[in-house]
Amino acid sequence: MKRGSNMPAVGTYNQTLVLDMIRRSPSGLSRIELAELTGLSAQTLSNVARKLSLAGLILEGDRVVSGPGKPRTMLQLNRRARFAVGIHLDPSIDTFVVVDLSGSIVAHIEAPPEDTDATPDLIAGLAASAHALLRSADVPFDRVLGIGAALPGPIDDAAGMVLTPPLLPNWHHTRVRDLLIESTELPVVVEKDVIAAMVGELWADADHALRDAALLYYGAGVGLGIAHDGDAVRGRTGNAGDIGHLIVDPSGPPCQCGMRGCLGVTVAPERLLFDAGITDSLETPWGAVPAGLDELRTRAQGGDARALAVCARAAESLARAIVLVNNMLDTGTVVIGGPAWSRLSELLEPPLRAALPTIPQITTTRPLRLVEARLGTDLAAAGAACLVLDSMFTARASDLMISAS
Incomplete structure (x- = not known):
């Protein structure tokens, strides 16, 4: 079990840790339960909960009576506070999904791969499908955190480029990340498809x-x-x-x-x-x-x-x-x-x-x-969307590292 820190310098880590625990509990968690799980002081936890609430990421749920004492107010994830788009490029069909903050798929479409080797047309096709899917799902654009793209390997992860996947010759040496950012005006993260799929399964793995x-x-x-x-x-x-x-x-x-x-x-x-x-x-x-x-x-x-x-x-x-x-x-x-x-x-x-x-x-x-x-046929696409969520809302020990200036 990950533990929190009461040091002032690690507020972001504590927020992501508490949010992650609330996300993984469908019925929500009380402040007392969160304090027991994280080791955070009541004051630190109160500050964290207030910041998450002000950001619209969590909601106050029902009061629950469990034994003697005051009823406990459950803190629950506001699933529609943020969204992410996932794209999976595949030789037979391209898959597009939108997921909410819990990682649940709220919209899905499939489209035949673009029959062209012109890079601008390939990127424009992805952008058009992503925007159309967001509109169909009635997702406010300002709540979209970004796009995750799952690509067959090999990739150049530093450049955000797909290199030479044997089954996708039209995409060879395409700077997917940068071109998709230009075309959609959204942050974009790219990942090899099997790694994206693993991230998606981890995101859906509530019981670790x-x-x-x-x-x-x-x-x-x-x-x-x-x-x-x-x-x-x-x-x-x-x-x-x-x-x-x-x-x-x-x-x-x-x-x-x-x-x-x-x-x-x-x-x-x-x-x-x-x-x-x-x-x-x-x-x-x-x-x-x-x-x-x-x-x-x-x-x-x-x-x-x-x-x-x-x-x-x-x-x-x-x-x-x-x-x-x-x-x-x-x-x-x-x-x-x-x-x-x-x-x-x-x-x-x-x-x-x-x-x-x-x-x-x-x-x-x-x-x-x-x-x-758990993610079925949308495994790689949903995993790609979860990459965006994971990069922003998963607490990692590396976040505690403080570099000397």
């Missing part, structure tokens, strides 16, 4: 069950989000989590890296569609992939042997990847989600869970805990 966890993201590609002590692991360049070349089947399909059975090519959606006989080529247009996965699900649910075999192989490959990742990280908890997973989860999850304890490479001493991502 994911303080140390891994997130397997399964969409157009596969990636890994990692949480350590409640923070997403970004790595030195913001590109942590590339597990596409983890070998899960030495006799599997060839990969462009020269090896066989890399996770990325083994469970690639276009590979599954080809192996199931839904397509006759591995060069499936990305716009057709979601419908193809829906067809794969329908065939498997109908008992089609070929479709069932494809799902079983994919589940075993994912299980092997999860075991290998957990051997290395020893998190014990693995979240799984993403667009491809959301479409196939009811077929993949049972055989995946059954396969986990049978993988011969397993070395950990306790059973793995596998949980479904």
Whole structure:
């Protein structure tokens, strides 16, 4: 449990700490409960609560009687005090969401990727969709904290630039952050998509069950989000989590890296569609992939042997990847989600869970805990929006650092 400080120099830390605790308690918290949780004095806590109330971030709730003494007034999050926009760029579909201060999605749209390689048009398309979504949700512009953009890696995190993601050639070397700031007049933060997804799951994790966890993201590609002590692991360049070349089947399909059975090519959606006989080529247009996965699900649910075999192989490959990742990280908890997973989860999850304890490479001493991502198909987009909230409203020990002048 994080503790507060009564030092005058750390007022901002205390405010974010108290706000975070109130946010994670749906019914709110009383001042007495907050004092017990944070270790703050009554005077410090009173000052913090007053500042949060004046900023419109918290509201006075109902009085609650719990035993002898005065009734307690509950402090509750004002969910509509602030909002953030999340954008996820994906080869098959772009996703846009608006979240409120609690991280709950209040508006959502999907749009086909812009069919152009002209950077101004690409950025203008994102800006137009974001503004249209805010208008449709009736969100006051002055309450929008900013935009988070989840991008396939690799990225240049310092420059806010997407570099050379193989599935998004039109976006290569685009300064997404700076251009989107110019186009929307809003603050913008960019992040690799799997890291954004991990941030979103942490933001939604009210009971702190994911303080140390891994997130397997399964969409157009596969990636890994990692949480350590409640923070997403970004790595030195913001590109942590590339597990596409983890070998899960030495006799599997060839990969462009020269090896066989890399996770990325083994469970690639276009590979599954080809192996199931839904397509006759591995060069499936990305716009057709979601419908193809829906067809794969329908065939498997109908008992089609070929479709069932494809799902079983994919589940075993994912299980092997999860075991290998957990051997290395020893998190014990693995979240799984993403667009491809959301479409196939009811077929993949049972055989995946059954396969986990049978993988011969397993070395950990306790059973793995596998949980479904809470943010569903909006995992990366909602995570991107939560990046904005997280950067402003999550208390971290580093905020206590005082530099000498």
